[in-house]
């Protein structure tokens with residue numbers, strides 16, 4: 001949870017307990033170009049949540065919108081900006097309509113290495129973390145150093161995630177997204193509203209989301225898959241999954 005941000009405790013208490021400051025100039029150009037930064041936008045700040053705290057805060061505020069986690073996260077980041085960086089100009093990139101490869105940013109930050117089911121995993125949080133907000137700023141904060149929480153999959157002998165997947169989507173050694181989607185859409189699917197592979201992983205089990213958060217998030221990706229199968233359009237960046 002190391003961070004270079006001022007007032008980081010505010011974010012940590014609010015459940016946005018992963019933060020990373022990137023200098024745009026140090027990021028791969030093909031990652032930055034779609035973000036269309038203006039000349040004064042020099043840094044990207046990524047906010048994530050790990051574990052259960054964020055959902056506790058969201059529930060304490062009450063669920064008042066279709067996207068309560070997104071709304072809460074943006075409100076929290078704006079409240080943090082107002083006290084920590086009142087002079088800064090900031091633009092919210094995510095959540096939003098633009099394309100941004102969050103796991104790719106996460107890989108640079110040291111947060112992301114993929115589990116067999118393609119969600120990022122580390123030895124501390126397991127797969128129970130996600131990306132909640134990304135902003136572009138005109139700040140000159142110290143850039144964050146990558147973290148290394150360890151990657152558990154290489155030394156995991158039994159790999160219970162693979163056998164837990166009822167669709168066999170992990171069985172070949174390469175994640176089979178069409179099989180995963182078909183498995184979730186099948187009548188009587190046991191993983192439509194919660195990935196059984198993710199649940200079977202013992203790493204970071206104490207940080208596993210509450211069941212109602214798992215259902216809430218899975219409902220978002222299920223809706224995206226239904227839309228995809230009905231329209232033929234690839235699930236877009238607007239997909240609110242976590």
Ligand code: B12
Pocket residue numbers: 100101102103104105112117118119120121127129130131132177180195214217218219221222224225235236237238239240241242
């Ligand atoms: C579209 C999308 C989906 C699509 C398919 C993914 C795909 N690649 O086609 C669907 C709807 C199926 C999906 C499902 C889920 N998703 Co999703 N998804 C996204 C989204 C919006 C865009 C991914 C993308 O296309 N990126 C474009 C490329 C260029 O970006 P990239 O980072 O360079 O690419 C990486 C990913 O595409 C990844 N990848 C490739 N194939 C697949 C397949 C799956 C299922 C996943 C999760 C990732 C993945 O590998 C790439 C290299 O690292 C991202 C958010 C985002 N903006 O990045 C979330 C995101 C990847 N999803 C996330 C999650 C948690 C899930 C679900 C668990 C949600 C849920 N609760 O049900 C499920 C996974 C179920 C499973 N494994 O069984 C999280 C992952 C967090 C983490 N710790 O890594 C993200 C980052 C959202 C977030 N706000 O944090 N997702």
Ligand code: SF4
Pocket residue numbers: 115116121152153154156159160161162200201202203
């Ligand atoms: S069960 Fe093992 S291989 Fe599967 S995600 Fe967890 S640590 Fe990785």
Ligand code: SF4
Pocket residue numbers: 117164165166167168169179180181183184191192194195196197198
């Ligand atoms: S959502 Fe279901 S089909 Fe997809 S990887 Fe998880 S357990 Fe397998």
